[in-house]
Amino acid sequence: MARAAVSRKVVAPVDLAIVNRTPAKAEALAETLGAHHCTAQALSEWHPQCVILAVKPKDVSEGAQIARAALRDGGLVLSVLAGVTTARLRELLGPRIGIVRAMPNVASLYGAGVTAWCSGGDLHESHKSWCVRLFESLGSAFEVADDTAIDIATAVFASSPAFLLYVVEQLESRCDGLGLTAEEGRRLLAQLLRGCAALVESSRPLHETRASVVSPGGTTAAGLAVLAGGHVGTIFRDAVSRSIQRAGELSKLY
Ligand SMILES: NC(=O)c1ccc[n+]([C@@H]2O[C@H](COP(=O)([O-])OP(=O)(O)OC[C@H]3O[C@@H](n4cnc5c(N)ncnc54)[C@H](OP(=O)(O)O)[C@@H]3O)[C@@H](O)[C@H]2O)c1
Secondary structure, eight states, rough: HHHHHTTTTTSSSGGEEEEOSHHOOOOOOHHHHTTTEHHHHHHHHHSSSSEEOSGGGHHHHHHHHHEEEEEEHTTEEOOTTTTHHHHHHHHHHOOOOOEEEOOGGGGGGGTTEEEEEEEEEEHHHHHHHHHHHHTTTEEEEEOOOOOOHHHHIIIIIIIHHHHHHHHHHHHHTOGGGGGOOOOHHHHHHHHHHHHHHHHHSEEEEHHHHHHHHHOOTTTHHHHHHHHHHHHHHHHHHHHHHHHHHHHHHHHOOO
């Protein structure tokens, strides 16, 4: 997120400070970005306008304490912590801080992510527009109503890259007999996914596009019959449902 924010000029490196419990990590990242690195104590004297909280959920209390000590009233905390609700953040941060909870996905590393976000109460317009610019520097972003919707978005957009990559891995394992190098195989699989993305982006209903490549008695029909026999559609829906349910369970832990 820090890399995208700097490279897309959402934040000037001179205005960015990295804090980490392991100082060497903060130093290394700050050096690559041309940003500052500092201790929690130094941050509290710097008074940033926003603190992006990116510790593990179990460390939320300590992270929130550092953020609150650093921010003046009216400052903003942007949390990317999985399973930590805006209500919990409010409890830790008190009333006079703007709160945004976001769930970026792993493709944000390549500027091709999807970020779902919601605010924890009233949000200053300037905070909102800054957050949207930040999220868009990671790819696409959309606002949802509340933490329940974040749980759904977490399953559909943040956990699902692992589900889809699992499928792609199965295809990759069958590329062996094609005489391709591993790099060529990966490049062609990426093109396959870009092609599917184009099909998803078209206005044609997905089931119609899928049906258009199924000839009775053909190869695609044969493969789809195996998927249907294994109830893969139900399994995928169950996987997403379980993921949503787990997000709810995690939000009770922290
Ligand atoms: N990775 C993703 O794709 C992704 C996507 C969406 C959301 N998230 C969320 O992002 C958060 C971070 O995930 P991650 O994978 O980046 O974890 P991570 O690699 O473990 O990074 C967390 C960092 O926070 C530091 N830290 C912990 N407590 C601290 C404290 N009190 N003061 C200063 N620094 C402290 C840790 O330092 P030490 O190394 O010393 O422990 C560690 O470097 C998680 O809450 C996760 O749910 C991640």
